[in-house]
Amino acid sequence: MARRSSLPGRSxxxxxxxxxxxxxxxxxxxxxxxxxxxxxxxxxxxxRPYGHWMSGQVFF
Numbered sequence: 001m002a003r004r005s006s007l008p009g010r011s012x013x014x015x016x017x018x019x020x021x022x023x024x025x026x027x028x029x030x031x032x033x034x035x036x037x038x039x040x041x042x043x044x045x046x047x048r049p050y051g052h053w054m055s056g057q058v059f060f
Contacts, residue, residue: 010018
């Protein structure tokens with residue numbers, strides 16, 4: 001039985017390379033988001049007393 005290509009006109013290695021790029025882009029965006037979130041959390045923590053964090057008064 002013949003296999004159909006998911007992207008016509010492209011070889012299997014080109015399709016695999018596109019998928020690899022898409023996966024690496026997603027991982028990079030995720031890691032960037034984690035890094036930005038950690039930076040913002042530490043920046044907020046350095047500007048507020050520790051008691052505000054414990055009582056939940058930082059964001060409310």
